[in-house]
Amino acid sequence: MEIELARDPQEPPQQPEEAHASVWTLLIPCVLAWLVPGAGHFYLGRRRRAIFFFVIVLVMLTLGLWMDGRTYVYDRGHPLTYLATFANVGLGPLDLIGRRMTYDRLVWRLPANRGRAELVGKLREKIRSPANEYGTTYLMTACLMNILLILDTFDVAKGRKEGVLQPDAAP
């Protein structure tokens, strides 16, 4: 007599098994995702989705810079600037463009004395722009999107999401 091993309808659906991935198979896509928005997904075979993410983040960043958005520098006197600067750095090398456009040089820390006045002057110039708040929000959102993409890449590489290493049907 053959016994059918059917799944109990009351039983919750099984989660996809996590792939036993080595450190490198997790690290490489995450680093790629940090370097170029969507590159991690591209590496993992989700190519159309990767291009879509790249375009979205790039459009967000471009609009933010166009609207005089500014990147953050950390200041010991204002602890929240550490979080904002970390978020900016999450955009990878594209963050350098934002820094260059905000401060005319690559800087991540507001100096305590020498050079502080010049940097604050540059910041004031940006803040005086009527669209600065909007631009900064767009810019910050682009950075946070890329951080989410890095985390999503990790999940895909780990095997927590379906469609790992297979071309997807989504955008």
Place this chain on the structure above:
Amino acid sequence: MSHLAVLVMFSILVGAFFGALSRDSLREAFKVGLVLTLSMIVLSMLVAYLMYPFPLG
């Protein structure tokens, strides 16, 4: 650029991003993106009107 245009553009981009991030099929992603976009626009307008009676200064 008008405030409304900035809001609509932001909502579309964020809605599209989260739609694609959270769903696998194109149809589902589009649906989630649309709901998110419209929710953001409508809720923002609602909050703006609720804040209207408050003084600016």
